[in-house]
């Protein structure tokens with residue numbers, strides 16, 4: 001057992017934690033949409049108008065704030081008209097990017113909006129820049145959002161939706177430096193302005209336009225894209241509401257097989273997202289010192305080799321307690337940098353990459369990452385306060401640290417602490433979350449709370465007896481949070497034991 005100390009400084013506020021930092025992403029890829037969400041009305045699997053009921057029941061309590069769709073790479077090959085109207089008349093297409101799989105188009109715009117409403121998420125639609133046209137995207141916005149009288153709005157009504165969908169978040173392409181068209185940043189900037197010009201506010205919901213940002217630490221993309229916009233005349237700057245970078249921490253070993261060194265290596269890679277945020281924000285602040293343009297991390301998470309019994313292109317992966325720590329570390333970083341980042345979307349919702357749920361036939365299980373989403377929910381919309389770790393550091397042997405230094409991901413030497421976390425306050429509730437990142441040693445953690453006295457506190461702990469533990473259809477509850485347990489409070493200190501490789505959430509009552 002090691003002894004670790006953290007401090008929470010209630011009087012040092014960082015900012016409001018945007019609820020959108022707990023966002024999600026669902027792409028037409030592998031088994032995410034079919035059968036992850038959509039099984040069809042005639043399916044023996046219980047459904048709500050074709051949408052799986054078990055998935056809705058599992059996701060609704062999470063209060064997922066935003067759901068990005070239809071891609072990913074799929075977005076720049078997708079034509080929205082294929083996905084409206086009677087389903088038996090919709091064309092069968094090929095999913096070019098993902099295994100040339102058949103795309104029946106049964107899950108289209110109306111089904112997406114229905115799904116968002118069922119789980120309580122705000123829709124975020126990504127338009128097709130790579131193989132589409134500005135008119136196609138303009139028409140999609142009008143179809144979705146126009147409250148008045150027009151052929152497109154009336155077509156939406158004929159398809160069953162009298163009221164406009166009022167979609168606020170619109171992505172102008174995805175990864176346009178890669179699968180979205182292999183563009184240079186200056187060329188994409190021209191295209192962005194062209195598309196953006198026709199993204200009209202068709203309703204009382206103003207468009208929030210999201211531009212394609214960089215891959216990981218490609219600061220050059222951010223600099224050149226924003227500079228190109230600046231050269232066109234800074235008055236156009238307000239047209240970009242957010243810039244969305246992607247960062248996947250990848251893998252070390254496989255999804256379920258890894259050494260303790262690989263455990264630490266993956267967590268170090270996950271922690272590198274902190275440098276991605278501060279790096280892009282630094283570049284953005286040079287050109288946009290008033291921070292009118294938000295930073296988004298549009299896709300993030302672990303990317304392991306696909307499970308051996310599944311096709312590689314389907315990106316189906318298991319999810320262990322290690323992935324739960326990847327999620328927890330990342331959300332804690334988002335909270336600590338909530339003054340610099342507006343939205344974050346985990347890739348992806350179901351059956352693909354670091355998912356919240358895995359479904360098979362009529363069964364649906366929650367992954368360890370799902371439980372982190374649930375445990376971390378009280379942070380959404382709360383005031384982040386300073387969280388300082390005074391604990392030991394862990395090393396992965398130098399590989400990731402050297403990579404991060406080379407990439408300028410961290411200005412300080414890279415390190416992973418045994419205890420990493422974040423804290424926030426809403427009214428008289430203090431929420432503290434942290435990981436014990438050590439794969440073998442439990443930690444006796446002393447939490448010093450400065451600025452007010454915690455009256456009482458309780459903790460929920462997500463841990464496992466094996467660092468490879470995960471949930472399966474045979475053992476769906478192997479990894480799940482503990483029941484709430486009281487935390488020892490002594491003056492300005494809280495004491496809790498964090499098992500090796502665990503995620504902890506403490507909720508404390510502050511004086512009103």
Ligand code: AHR
Nearest residue numbers: 071072073074174175347
């Ligand atoms: O999430 C899987 C893929 O990763 C997305 O389609 C693409 O945007 C990214 O490269």
